[in-house]
Amino acid sequence: MSSVPLKTGIPDVIDSNVINRKTLDPQYISFLDLAQQYDELKYQNDPIMSEVDFWENLANSNPVDLSEIDPGGEFIAWWLDKYRKAHPKVKEELEIRMPYVEETILKTISESIGLIFSQYLTPQRRSMHYADEFDPTPDNPADPSVTPFPYNNIIDDKLDFDTRKNILGLSKRTEAIFGRNMSQVIYGTKGLSTLAHGTNLVTDHVHYRRLGEIHSDIMIEIGRLAGGAYKLIYWLTCNKVGNTQEAVSQVHTLAVENTEQEVDALMNAIQDTWRQFTTEDIKS
Numbered sequence: 001m002s003s004v005p006l007k008t009g010i011p012d013v014i015d016s017n018v019i020n021r022k023t024l025d026p027q028y029i030s031f032l033d034l035a036q037q038y039d040e041l042k043y044q045n046d047p048i049m050s051e052v053d054f055w056e057n058l059a060n061s062n063p064v065d066l067s068e069i070d071p072g073g074e075f076i077a078w079w080l081d082k083y084r085k086a087h088p089k090v091k092e093e094l095e096i097r098m099p100y101v102e103e104t105i106l107k108t109i110s111e112s113i114g115l116i117f118s119q120y121l122t123p124q125r126r127s128m129h130y131a132d133e134f135d136p137t138p139d140n141p142a143d144p145s146v147t148p149f150p151y152n153n154i155i156d157d158k159l160d161f162d163t164r165k166n167i168l169g170l171s172k173r174t175e176a177i178f179g180r181n182m183s184q185v186i187y188g189t190k191g192l193s194t195l196a197h198g199t200n201l202v203t204d205h206v207h208y209r210r211l212g213e214i215h216s217d218i219m220i221e222i223g224r225l226a227g228g229a230y231k232l233i234y235w236l237t238c239n240k241v242g243n244t245q246e247a248v249s250q251v252h253t254l255a256v257e258n259t260e261q262e263v264d265a266l267m268n269a270i271q272d273t274w275r276q277f278t279t280e281d282i283k284s
Contacts, residue, residue: 005072005073005074005231005234005235005238005239005242006072006074006239006242006243006244007074007235007239007240007242007243007244007245008074008244008245009245010028010074011031011074011075011078011079012078014028014031014032014035015035015039015078016265016267017254017267018252018254018263018265018267019032030064030069031069031070031075033064034058034064034079037054038051038054038082041054048087048089048090048093049093051086051087051090052090052093052094052097055083055086055090055094055106056094056097056098058079058105058106059094059098059101059104059105059106060104065228066079066105066228067105067227067228067229067231068228070231071231072231072235073231073232073234073235073236074235074239076105076228076229076231076232076235077232077235077236077239080105080106080229080232083106104227105227105228105229107226107227107229109226109229109232109233111154113222113226113233114153114154114233114236114237115152115153115154116218116222117218117219117222117233117237118153118237119152119153119211120208120211120212120215121153121156122149122151122152122153122156123147123148123149123208124148124149124152125148125149125150125175125203126203126204127203127204127205127207127208127211128148128203128205128208129202129203129205130178130179130182130183130186130201130202130203147168147171147172148171148172148175149168149171150167150171151167153237157236157237157239157240182201185201186201186202250264250265251263251264251270252264252265254267
């Protein structure tokens, strides 16, 4: 099993109506039961309150503890996204019934928590000394010690790889020139002060080192406060690297009135288009 949380798309597949329980991997049976239970809510007499019951049970780990059965965090992310998109009345009634809902796995994780969680991985220019020299074309472009990021980590996981590569490539070159020019006007022990802003034009470059020293402590504290939702934060930080999804043509066989019908992922019947074709069509 990969140590990096994977983005597989399996939650979407399990949520479809084309899954055969008999051939499904046993580790996903609980998720299938949960998806089918949620799908049945729309057929209840009172779908709003039925959904409130569903989310209350999920928050109280009844009948399953989502954080326990999902080792990677992908299913937690999928279900929390489902909850975020729930009808406002559902959330309103749930908060009345569960005033402590923000203390459960359904808690809201702000971007500020995400920023604190992994800010050490995207050093800003303001956390690097202007006199620092770095290779604008290093052998290892992924080395954060030589890469000033022009944006924070909240934006980083939203960029595709090509865009990210171009941005960082431009940043390395422009910042190398900027640093060389600025180093000419820094005075006093070459500006290598150990105090933040202790010398003219000296940035708080010690701050990045402090972030590295306490990074593990920060992750532990966030894990303690976030509880089961910690897996969501970790998955959101790493899932792009572990994206194993592939776009493939999906054709499934579905039993319809004692006959087999081929359908696509959206449950639309696949129909063959017959068209008479002759050489005259090429000439026209």
